[in-house]
Amino acid sequence: GESVGLHLPTLSVQEGDNSIINCAYSNSASDYFIWYKQESGKGPQFIIDIRSNMDKRQGQRVTVLLNKTVKHLSLQIAATQPGDSAVYFCAEIPGNTGKLIFGQGTTLQVKP
Amino acid sequence: ETGVTQTPRHLVMGMTNKKSLKCEQHLGHNAMYWYKQSAKKPLELMFVYNFKEQTENNSVPSRFSPECPNSSHLFLHLHTLQPEDSALYLCASSQTGQAYRGEKLFFGSGTQLSVL
Numbered sequence: 001g002e003s004v005g006l007h008l009p010t011l012s013v014q015e016g017d018n019s020i021i022n023c024a025y026s027n028s029a030s031d032y033f034i035w036y037k038q039e040s041g042k043g044p045q046f047i048i049d050i051r052s053n054m055d056k057r058q059g060q061r062v063t064v065l066l067n068k069t070v071k072h073l074s075l076q077i078a079a080t081q082p083g084d085s086a087v088y089f090c091a092e093i094p095g096n097t098g099k100l101i102f103g104q105g106t107t108l109q110v111k112p
Numbered sequence: 113e114t115g116v117t118q119t120p121r122h123l124v125m126g127m128t129n130k131k132s133l134k135c136e137q138h139l140g141h142n143a144m145y146w147y148k149q150s151a152k153k154p155l156e157l158m159f160v161y162n163f164k165e166q167t168e169n170n171s172v173p174s175r176f177s178p179e180c181p182n183s184s185h186l187f188l189h190l191h192t193l194q195p196e197d198s199a200l201y202l203c204a205s206s207q208t209g210q211a212y213r214g215e216k217l218f219f220g221s222g223t224q225l226s227v228l
Contacts, residue, residue: 032211032212032214041221042219042221042222043114043116043202043204043219043220043221043222044155044202044217044219045114045219046216046217046218049214089154089155093211093212095212098210098211098212099157099211099212100157100211100212100217101154102154102155103154104152104153104154105154
């Protein structure tokens with residue numbers, strides 16, 4: 001079956017360090033991937049996306065890496081700040097269904 | 113603010129009650145969604161409306177009844193719910209419902225529902 005998962009439910013980092021949040025997906029037909037951030041008491045918010053014809057995409061302080069060989073997606077956050085504390089979800093869209101599938105989420109805790 | 117407003121923020125109801133969740137979007141979008149977010153589980157899509165027409169019902173029990181009177185408003189009517197229905201219910205909107213084309217979903221803050 002299809003599944004999108006994250007390797008670790010919780011990640012704790014020191015303020016100022018870089019964070020890496022990982023996600024594994026199982027559907028080789030997936031060709032579009034998205035990272036969402038959900039802060040406490042709020043709904044998920046789009047962070048960055050990447051299509052399968054790319055290996056890397058950079059935003060402001062965030063980078064998404066896609067390794068299609070091992071079906072792995074990661075989100076890198078540079079110079080992590082307290083405001084980055086949230087739950088991070090990856091999501092995939094298989095090209096054959098066009099339907100968004102969410103992963104389970106990793107909680108990022110930033111220590112001052 | 114995301115432009116998607118949900119009310120109420122919190123709701124406690126008994127299993128015999130009837131209540132409704134409301135969602136309003138001010139983004140000019142034509143697609144609206146209901147998602148269920150339970151602890152330790154991924155977001156589950158419940159319903160999709162596109163230009164006021166329901167285009168997806170993800171095998172949701174009939175005790176959940178959606179209504180979309182226009183492209184800006186979406187309701188979820190609840191009746192005879194079960195305790196396992198307790199969850200965060202999220203509303204979202206997008207331009208035309210084509211996430212695979214790179215359309216972004218904009219979420220509201222959700223209604224935290226507790227069924228006693």
